[in-house]
Amino acid sequence: MKNNRSKILVLSDLKKSTSTTLKSAVNLAKMIDGDIEFFHVKKPIDIVERENQLSAMRTINEKHAQTRKKIENLINSISKEYNVNIKHSFTFGNIKSEISKHIDEVKPDIIVLGKKSQNSISLIGDNLTNFVFSEHDGTILLASNKNTFEPNKELSLGVLNTSDESFKLDLAENLLEHTQKPLKSFKIINKVNTINKTNNTVVNNKKTVEYVFEESDNTLKNMSNYLSKNNINLLCFDRGNKNMYNNSTKANIKDVVRNLNVSLLLTTEQN
16 A cells, blocks of 8 residues: 655765754654655775776775665664664765666655755855756755754744745645744845834744844845744745745845755745
8 A cells, every 4th residue: 555655865975964964854754754765876986097807896895885884874773763764775876867867766755965064165056956956846855964853852943935825735734733832934025114023923823923034135144043043943945936035136045055054944836
């Protein structure tokens, strides 16, 4: 019997933050009743020309065994701790082509990536992140390594420039069931009488505190302070909302990712 559980694909480079990224994926899976798959691609080893074929094959086999053991240790530890099944696989090859092929085969509903820190030079300019954005039209979770949300703990959820209609989606409703009260809503508009004005509204029968910011060069940096002050560990944003600033083209999704040091759930209307 096949159900309609969401498919969550975690793409990892096996760096130090991988465990945190995977835990965020586990938490999301528990909230939305999803299945998790972990996938890693390792670049082919550069074989020195003077190495003979036997030596090269031995080196590749050693690296393959090391990678498999590293992934199994990580997966088994988290699976046991949180009582969740996590499918996992890896391959050697061209990173982008192998990821593209895997996405096409799995057809995930949500892709999870580790979010670059604000101090990282690459940030959203990271080629892999941009590539996944272009390959996957659905929801993407960029999991922060610092301001994280842990499995089995209540979520502190915020939304950015999200309409009430967007929160009629199944994904959003599942998140709201696990959210601390009240929900925090952040909105950026062209003009506001009182900067950082706070309003109280209701979204899906949940009390919501709304923070309104006037558009400026420092808006997202100021908002980042509010996110930290309110202990927000997941911020939802419609990735199809290219015109985030209400009739302004100054900012886009790259600005959001670059300036907000929090896990981001970039949703789409099709969910």
